Each structure stands twice: as C-alpha cells, then as structure tokens.
Amino acid sequence: MxxxxxxxxxxxxxxxxxxxxxxxxxxxxxxxxGPSGCGKTTLLRCMNGLEQLASGSIxxxxxxxxxxxxxxxxxxxRQRVGFVFQEFHLFPHMTVLENIVxxxxxxxRQTRAAxxxxxxxxxxxxxLGGRGDARPSQLSGGQKQRVAIARALALDVKVLLLDxxxxxxxxxxxxxxxxxxxxxxxEGLTMLCVTHDxxxxxTLADEIWVFDAGNIVERGDAKTILxxxxxxxxxxxxxxxxxx
Amino acid sequence: xxxxxxxxLWALVLECLLxxxxxxxxxxxQIKKQGTLTWGGDLQGGEPYVFENPKNRKQLIGFEVxxxxxxxxxxxxxxxxxxxxWSTLVPSLERGDFDVILNGLEDTSDRRSRIALSAPYFxxxxxxxxxxxxxxxxxxxxxxxxxxxxxxxVAHSLLxxxxxxxxxxxxQQEPYADLSSGRTDAVLxxxxxxxxxxxxVKGLTxxxxxxxxxxxxxxxxxxxxxxxVALNEALKSMQSDGSLRAILExxxxxDPRQSPLSAAADASADASxDASADASADAxxxxxxxxxxxxxxxxxxMFLKGAGITLxxxxxxxxxxxxxxxxxxxxxxxxxxxxxxxxGSYIEIFRGTPxxxxxxxxxxxxxxxxxxxxxxAAVLGLGLNYAAYEAEVHRGAxxxxxxxxxxxxxxxxxxRWQTIRHVxxxxxxxxxxxxxxxxFVALLKDSSLVSxxxxxxxxKRMTIAAVEVRSWLIPGLACAxxxxxxxxxxxxxxxxxxxxxxxxPARSSGKGL
Numbered sequence: 001m002x003x004x005x006x007x008x009x010x011x012x013x014x015x016x017x018x019x020x021x022x023x024x025x026x027x028x029x030x031x032x033x034g035p036s037g038c039g040k041t042t043l044l045r046c047m048n049g050l051e052q053l054a055s056g057s058i059x060x061x062x063x064x065x066x067x068x069x070x071x072x073x074x075x076x077x078r079q080r081v082g083f084v085f086q087e088f089h090l091f092p093h094m095t096v097l098e099n100i101v102x103x104x105x106x107x108x109r110q111t112r113a114a115x116x117x118x119x120x121x122x123x124x125x126x127x128l129g130g131r132g133d134a135r136p137s138q139l140s141g142g143q144k145q146r147v148a149i150a151r152a153l154a155l156d157v158k159v160l161l162l163d164x165x166x167x168x169x170x171x172x173x174x175x176x177x178x179x180x181x182x183x184x185x186x187e188g189l190t191m192l193c194v195t196h197d198x199x200x201x202x203t204l205a206d207e208i209w210v211f212d213a214g215n216i217v218e219r220g221d222a223k224t225i226l227x228x229x230x231x232x233x234x235x236x237x238x239x240x241x242x243x244x
Numbered sequence: 245x246x247x248x249x250x251x252x253l254w255a256l257v258l259e260c261l262l263x264x265x266x267x268x269x270x271x272x273x274q275i276k277k278q279g280t281l282t283w284g285g286d287l288q289g290g291e292p293y294v295f296e297n298p299k300n301r302k303q304l305i306g307f308e309v310x311x312x313x314x315x316x317x318x319x320x321x322x323x324x325x326x327x328x329x330w331s332t333l334v335p336s337l338e339r340g341d342f343d344v345i346l347n348g349l350e351d352t353s354d355r356r357s358r359i360a361l362s363a364p365y366f367x368x369x370x371x372x373x374x375x376x377x378x379x380x381x382x383x384x385x386x387x388x389x390x391x392x393x394x395x396x397x398v399a400h401s402l403l404x405x406x407x408x409x410x411x412x413x414x415x416q417q418e419p420y421a422d423l424s425s426g427r428t429d430a431v432l433x434x435x436x437x438x439x440x441x442x443x444x445v446k447g448l449t450x451x452x453x454x455x456x457x458x459x460x461x462x463x464x465x466x467x468x469x470x471x472x473v474a475l476n477e478a479l480k481s482m483q484s485d486g487s488l489r490a491i492l493e494x495x496x497x498x499d500p501r502q503s504p505l506s507a508a509a510d511a512s513a514d515a516s517x518d519a520s521a522d523a524s525a526d527a528x529x530x531x532x533x534x535x536x537x538x539x540x541x542x543x544x545x546m547f548l549k550g551a552g553i554t555l556x557x558x559x560x561x562x563x564x565x566x567x568x569x570x571x572x573x574x575x576x577x578x579x580x581x582x583x584x585x586x587x588g589s590y591i592e593i594f595r596g597t598p599x600x601x602x603x604x605x606x607x608x609x610x611x612x613x614x615x616x617x618x619x620x621a622a623v624l625g626l627g628l629n630y631a632a633y634e635a636e637v638h639r640g641a642x643x644x645x646x647x648x649x650x651x652x653x654x655x656x657x658x659x660r661w662q663t664i665r666h667v668x669x670x671x672x673x674x675x676x677x678x679x680x681x682x683x684f685v686a687l688l689k690d691s692s693l694v695s696x697x698x699x700x701x702x703x704k705r706m707t708i709a710a711v712e713v714r715s716w717l718i719p720g721l722a723c724a725x726x727x728x729x730x731x732x733x734x735x736x737x738x739x740x741x742x743x744x745x746x747x748x749p750a751r752s753s754g755k756g757l
Contacts, residue, residue: 091652
C-alpha cells in the first residue's frame, strides 16, 4: 500500500530525509516516533504532496510520487489519502457539516444530499452526531480534531496520514481522540501516524518506525519494539514514557 | 474672470495634456440641421451670468441665458445649456461637449492662441475694493501689500507681474470676507463681482476708476470658422437693433462702460444720456443685485438630488472597486510572474497618481478615442482608482490567513481556485471588512472630485447654492448633514456585520501556524 524508496528531502542544503526506504501493507497501522525535528512530519507531508521530494520515490495507494510530480498527481493522491493536522485547521467560516462536505461536493462533484448523509455517518462515528450545525469556534480542541478526522475520511480514502493528532490537546481530550482513532482503525484503513503520545502508539500501532536525524533507525512489529527496543534512540525514547 | 473650483494646477496639466482639438466638431450646417446650439457654462458663477431660477429650479436664467436664446433665435436654432466646471470650459469645448463657451470668458491673447473668440458682448472693468478709511487709490499704491483676487482671472495675471502679494481664491465671496477681516488690504476683481459681493459689504468701498477694462467674448473651436462668423453676425445685429442693450439693462448691467456695445457709433447721444440716468459706474451701489434668494425647500430638494447622485456614484464605483480589487490582490499573490508584475504595476500607478488627474485623463484625455458619458467616466474613474486601494486591503487580509488553511484545503484535494474561492476569499473578506468600510466612506467623500468632469453631485450643489445665497454656513451645514446621513448608517451596518461575524466563527484553527 505504501512503498518508500530512497526518499530524500533537503531544506537549506541539509538533508531532512536522508534516503528513507520502507513499506507498509494494506490495512496496517504504523506509528512514527523519534525526537522532534528528525523528519517524521516532513516524510508525512511528502506523502501527499505538501512537500516536494528531492530524490527517490513514494508509491502510495497506487500513485507514484516523484521529485518532479505535479499538481495533477497530487490531486489524485489527495483523493485517496487523507491527512489530519496537529492543529486541526478546520475552516472557521463554515459549520462542522460544511467542513466535511466541502471536498466531496467540490472535488468529487457528489450531490450535496449524498455528501451530507455520509457526513452525518462520519460525525456519528467520531461521536459528534448532532453537532453538524456548530461552528468550529464552539467546539473544544478534542471535538475539533474529531471533526478534522471525519473531514479527512469524507472522500472515502484508503490511507490516512496523521501528524501528531493529539499533541495540541490537553490530556483530558487526548483519550477521546484516541478512542475515535481506534474505531477508525477498525474500518481497515492503512494508517501512518506521527506521534509522541505513547498511549496512542499502544492503542493503534501494528508497526513502529523509529526515526533519528532523517533516517529510520529501527522498524518492526510494535509489541517487539515496545518491549525490547534495540536502538539507543528507541530505548531513550520509549522507556521513560512507558511510565506515562 | 471667475471662480474655479478645480485646482488650477490640474487645469494647467490639462492644458498640456489635451491640445488635440476634436475632429468631430459640429459645423454650422450640422448645428442648423439639428436645430440646437449647445453652450457651455458653470451654474456656480451664479447671478447674473447663468443660474437656476430660485422660483423655478428647472429654469435657468441670467443675462447670458438671454443672450444665448437671442443668438439661437437669430441662427434659427434652440440654445441649450451644458453644465461644466468653469476651469474646464476650454478643454470641454475642444472635446466637443458643446459648441460655444458663453460664460464670462475674457478676451486674452492666451485664449486667442488656443480657441477662436467672438466679438464682445460685455465690457468689464477691474475694480479695486478697499476698507473704508484706507487711502489706497491705485494699484501702484498697493505695492508690497496683500491683494485678493480669483484664480485664473485677468486680474490675477495683472497682479502677478506687480511687486505685491496676490492672494488667490476659488469663490467670489471669500476675497471680500478676508478683506473685511483684515487678512488682505484690497481686492481686484471684475465690477460685476465687486458690485454684488464687495461694494455693498459694510466697511468696504469700491474705487470708482477701473484699473483696466476688457471684454467678455464667446469661444468656439478654431475649426468652426463658419459658426464664428454666424455668431458674430448675430451679435452685431443684436447690438444694432438694441436687443443686447435691452438684455443688459434688464439685468442692470448697462453702464457707461458698455458704450462700445451701444447701437454702433450713432447712438453716442443715447449713451451719454444713459450714463447720467444710470450712473452705476460711479456709484456701484445703484447696481445692487436683486434680492438675494433664500435657502429654501427647493434648495433642499436639489441637495437631496445631489446626495442621490453622490450615493449612486459611490455605490456603483465601489461595486467596481471591490471585486476588481480582490481580483488584483489574488493575481498579485497567486498569479504567474507576468500577472504579478502587471497587477503590481496597476496598483502602484493608480495609488501613486492623484485620482483627480485620472478623472481628467479618462474624461478629457481619452475623448478623441472614446467619448465616455460624464457619469460613466466618474464611476469608472473612482472605481478603477479605489480598486488599487481595495487590492492592498484584500492582499493584507489574504496574507493574514494562517497557512494551515490553504494546506488543509490542498490536503482535501481542492484545486488552487477552489481553495481561493471557498476557503481564502470568504475569510479574507471578513478580515477586510473594517478597512473596506473605511474606504467606502472615504470614497463617498472623494466622489466630490467628479465635479471637475461636469457631474453635479452634493458638494458641487453646495457650492452653487452657497454662491447663490451668499452664505457658506447653511448650505455647508446641509451638505455636511447629508454626507453624514449617507456614511453613518453604512458604518453602523458594517459594525453590525462585524459583530455578527465575530460572534460565531472567530479564528478557531490558526493557533500555531
């Protein structure tokens, strides 16, 4: 489902992604962990064209992303790959429902009625049935992130990319988002989730990819790595947080 | 001679810009065929030239109206008045807006070099007005002192070359008000103006000797030589059968100064008896104008009409400025290299040059290519100018939207245009609302500039009325109240909108980015 081959991305001459190769099977969930600034988020953004590759290639949901890929490619990718931002980025001038139906109506040219029906189902799924007419400003952070998740799923994507979905939330709201993501995982989506939230990792992950300085230093089955991390980074990173 | 409300500087710029006589000028034959002789003037000159009848606003009266009608009769056509700012009469004539200038146009060599001038229909004398008790008796005696006069007059060109300080005014009344209050030491203006606005003011005296005399003449395009000949013939016949004199007498303008205009030389006896009967040259007070009209309900009706024009003008201009400004802002931000450059150039050029100049160029400068209707030119001129300002307001508002918004839209697969249309523009409009309201209120007031291209809106209406009723206070207050009545509800509505928008959406997402 996702295939990374020698992915390189540079900012100001420094390689943020230093030739990353990895793959993820359909329906699997990988959590990307590692110190801040090690390239996890950048990799995620490369996978739906928010950043352009310097070299290498990404195959995701049947689309090939190359260094010279254009908007047409990204447009195809984005219709199959959902993205959830750390800061939600809901559209403040629209209601919750309008946020969710925007892409189906504008991008997919679905009818409004059909889009709204699907949006209501998604809102039920994230536990916000009946809040469709609310404005983002009337929601708590956790509710906003749940709407953002519903919005990302509205195009019936096969892959969901999540960039630290719980980091901007206070601890009390994190759990509601974790629960929603656990439910979403049951739908059989392939998911790639950058996070520092260890309870989320234990809830979701089939695999863990450990990053350091633009490279994957350790990659494998979640339980194995959580129980016996091999790399220094993973040990340093996982052990104290397990007490969390 | 007279009042000019437009800045004379721009009139000067115009002179340089527009020395292209209009090729489509109507010949005498065409005038006769159409049956109308259109003559240009400015109602703001007021009594006794051409002005609205205080008893019937739809009717124009004045000695120039009667001369025009009489000339028309003799040419076998109907005379039709065309309103223009006095300072723009010559360019408007060249533009082809009317056939002849008949509005206190003095015979000067400068004018002669530009347009063709007719025989005189009135003799003016430049009159010195001083405060009672002062001892100045001539222009020479005023050396080193302050002398008030009006811009673009023969009096002004006379004062310019003297070793004294000329103080310039745009209206007829202000020079005398400043003389009364001691800001100046004398006023030099045509006797018609002096008699109506100066000599009868308490504490002021007019000197009996004219500094110099000159003629009011008609002006036509140089190419219209047949028209000029016909006008001169008609004027001559009016002179010899005494109808010109009758008109001037009716308006109490006949005095010994006019003897060159009497029924040729044979009427010298008449002229002398007349001089004794009507010694107004020596005793100006006798030629006092008829009763000054009051600021009445009719005036208010005209003011409301002016306000309506101001409002229509502003709303239509803004209806151009706002969307066009948004388009410019979007182009400047998201367009290709060339588009960005073009949008940027447009904005800088239209912001960087005076709107008054733009109006002149649009109306007079483009006339040989496209002859825009005055109102259309006014709407376009203001709209295109304000678009540049709106563009920057909208650009600022677009830039203030957190970058996460367009990223989120992109991640959902929206195209760039869909992102702009559904995500960026609606948010930018909200942010821009206070600044946009502000600009609309500014436009409402800037719209008074369009009087230079002959549109009579609220401010021009006020200046016409002020001259008519000899007071700036009441018309000025009425004008101010009307402007306020137009702008305040709008500002209040905008604040209401802002409050409403504040109340629901706010900036929910833009915490980080």
